[in-house]
Every structure is written in structure tokens, then in C-alpha cells.
Amino acid sequence: MQFETQEFRAEARYQRVSPQKAKLVLDLIKGQRVEDALHTVAFTKKRVAPLVEKVLRSALENANYLSQERGLDVDVDNLYVKLAVANDGPRMKRIRPAPMGRAFRYQRRMANIIVSVAERKRGGSADVAGPETATVTSSQAAKKTAVKKTAAKKSTGKTAAKKTAAKKSPAKKAAK
Secondary structure (H helix, E strand, C coil), X not given: CCCCCCEXXXXXXXXXXXXXXXXXXXXXXXXXXXXHHHHHHHCCCCCCHHHHHHHHHHHHHHHHHHHHHHCCCCCXXXXXXXXXXXXXXXXXXXXXXXXXXXXXXXXXXXXXXXXXXXXXXXXXXHHHHHHHHHHHHHHHHHHHXXXXXXXXXXXXHHHHHHXXXXXXXXXXXXXX
């Protein structure tokens, strides 16, 4: 029997914040339980945090309402933030006065913030997958650091040779 998870989403469009700044807060809550995400956003000292909290609460209420409307068995305590994205909205073109009668153009960015919550799959499959993925990621991280160290050794060897050659040439000129 295939168990399909239902997603519930909320969207705040045309918000006067740059998507880059909104992504900083959204990355904090991605993958967290909804309750933990609400606590995280409540104590985040970013200007966009109350807006993200509003969208997250809206997604939670959508889950609550749609589960009652459709007769779904959704455990609100078991919900987690599946998707948290800030996409580019339209840009407002503005002009700033510049020296000597010129005008510089700049853009005010807008963001479309999307938060989607879903219920974690039931059963022990999530617990089994956790340690396996942790060992895989740690081994991958070890490989990456080994590659970085060898690359750093190669690059430092080349730069050291160039530096010693550069130091010798001024000494010869000074001797003349």
C-alpha cells in the first residue's frame, strides 16, 4: 500500500523585501517541525521574520482546515516544513539623483514567499534512514576535505616558487 503525504501551502506575493534577505530566514526553518519553526522565526531578529511567521501560520491553518473539509486524518503535531522558498517578484524601477544633473537608476526588489508543510511519514523507516544518510554524508565530507587539502598543497607549491623568484630579481637590481 502506497502512503501518499498531503502538502498544504501558503503564499505571500509581492512582499517588499528582497528575495535574498527572505531566503536567510526561510533557510533556518526548512525541514523543521512546524512548532520548532514557529519558535525559531519568533526569535529571529530579521525584519522579514514576522512576515515568514504569518505565512507559516497560514500554511498550518490551511492544513487544519483542509483536513477537516476533506475528512483527512492529519496530525498537526506531526507536520514539518517541507518547502520554504522566496522567489523573485516584479521589480520597481526607481531613479536617484546623481552629481552634475545626472540620474542613476536602481531597482526595488519584491519577493513571493511560499511555505509548504507536510506530514512526516509514519513508521520506523525515517529512523532507519537517518543514521545511514549521516554516515554517507560524513564520508562524502571527508572526501571533499581530502580533495581540498591536496588542491591547497598544489597551489601553495606553485605560489611559493613564484614568490622566491620574485624576491631574487630585486636583489640583483639592488646590487648593480
